[in-house]
Amino acid sequence: MTAVPLPMEPATAAVRAESATESSQLGIYKRAPMRFVRGEGVELIDADGNRYLDFVSGIGVNALGYADRGIEDALVVALNTGLIHVSNLYRTDPGEALAAELVRLSFAAKVFFCNSGAEANEGAFKIARKWARNSGRPAKTGIVALRGGFHGRLFASLAATDRPSYRAPFRPLAGGISICERDLAELSAVLDPETVAAVIVEPVQGEGGVRVLDPEFLKALRALTAEREVLLVFDEIQCGLGRTGNLFAYEGVKVIPDMVTLAKPLAGGLPMAAVLMSEEVGASMKPGEHGTTFGGGPLVASVARHVLGRVSSPEFLAAVRANGDIIGNALSSFAVRSQRVRAVRGVGMMWGIDVVEPANDVVRRGWDRGLLTLTAGDHTIRLLPPLVMTPAELKRGLGILTEVIGE
Numbered sequence: 001m002t003a004v005p006l007p008m009e010p011a012t013a014a015v016r017a018e019s020a021t022e023s024s025q026l027g028i029y030k031r032a033p034m035r036f037v038r039g040e041g042v043e044l045i046d047a048d049g050n051r052y053l054d055f056v057s058g059i060g061v062n063a064l065g066y067a068d069r070g071i072e073d074a075l076v077v078a079l080n081t082g083l084i085h086v087s088n089l090y091r092t093d094p095g096e097a098l099a100a101e102l103v104r105l106s107f108a109a110k111v112f113f114c115n116s117g118a119e120a121n122e123g124a125f126k127i128a129r130k131w132a133r134n135s136g137r138p139a140k141t142g143i144v145a146l147r148g149g150f151h152g153r154l155f156a157s158l159a160a161t162d163r164p165s166y167r168a169p170f171r172p173l174a175g176g177i178s179i180c181e182r183d184l185a186e187l188s189a190v191l192d193p194e195t196v197a198a199v200i201v202e203p204v205q206g207e208g209g210v211r212v213l214d215p216e217f218l219k220a221l222r223a224l225t226a227e228r229e230v231l232l233v234f235d236e237i238q239c240g241l242g243r244t245g246n247l248f249a250y251e252g253v254k255v256i257p258d259m260v261t262l263a264k265p266l267a268g269g270l271p272m273a274a275v276l277m278s279e280e281v282g283a284s285m286k287p288g289e290h291g292t293t294f295g296g297g298p299l300v301a302s303v304a305r306h307v308l309g310r311v312s313s314p315e316f317l318a319a320v321r322a323n324g325d326i327i328g329n330a331l332s333s334f335a336v337r338s339q340r341v342r343a344v345r346g347v348g349m350m351w352g353i354d355v356v357e358p359a360n361d362v363v364r365r366g367w368d369r370g371l372l373t374l375t376a377g378d379h380t381i382r383l384l385p386p387l388v389m390t391p392a393e394l395k396r397g398l399g400i401l402t403e404v405i406g407e
């Protein structure tokens, strides 16, 4: 694929107008002042030529970093077929092969493709309700989510998302969806076999502050949901596909869920999501009961096959785990030294650092030093570096980060 030349004159009138707060895009993001024009490896380059080491990965999307040759080759090969889209009325080789590969690598027997994380979770909710309906219990429709969880911004996924500021302006949200404490006694009281179809859980809560749920809690929740005939859905949209050092987070906690949702890194930055499900759950859905125009098209599926091939290799996952040890060791010793850090949490290449000051202030000081980080709540810095980052690059970024947080 030919490289796109850098724009000769970065600050066109349109560029200046937008960065000076005027933009024709809906004002739902407080965007950073930088304007990125190029990506190389694990760095982004802005219109002024400044380089930024990326500990954000487009919010966990760019697991293979920027300008990955394999992604470019997969795109070129796919484009050479002339097929970007044919609709789900027809099969294509890339879609069939990707689904088969996900089944081979996971607990699942069936896969549903769609286009975003929220859409995958809403698909999982519908599939859970259909599965429950087939059990002959007409009131078995409830979906239970956990305190601190994030599952998306659409009406049903928002109803499962525990962030008052995201929810309040949009009430009423979708009904039949409730939030429960991360507590087995409370869950045991709520999970009524007659009225609850599914529980949705992020094994590592991302937006909610990078909380690694206790494997013993997840195992007990698996036992409880099985006993109550309630489906267990793992939202691995952020923590899946290699991020924790296992291909799937459920492998690390030794829990087999009934459904898993995937999205962010799946297609190397192209919009794509998937719902993986067991044979029994999949058997409850019939033609015409769910659908999406774009889901699993040949172009996105071709790129996803490349990404899946990379992130599922044992060597790749071993490198993620080794990187996780580097991050964990560096942050733990820093947390002991620094008065400005309250706690650090994480697994693999997904970490949260609770800081005393507003987390956004730390993120902004990072920009001045050429480092991109993100937040997860008001006082938590979140790190989601590309999984391909080398130990040397990681250590460089962690060095800058500890300086901008300070002792």
Ligand SMILES: *Cc1c(COP(=O)(O)O)cnc(C)c1O
Pocket (backbone or CB within 6 Å): 115, 116, 117, 118, 119, 121, 150, 151, 152, 153, 202, 206, 207, 235, 236, 237, 238, 239, 263, 264
């Ligand atoms: C990002 C995210 C979502 C929502 O994905 P979108 O593609 O933005 O709809 C859902 N769940 C988790 C855990 C996420 O991190």
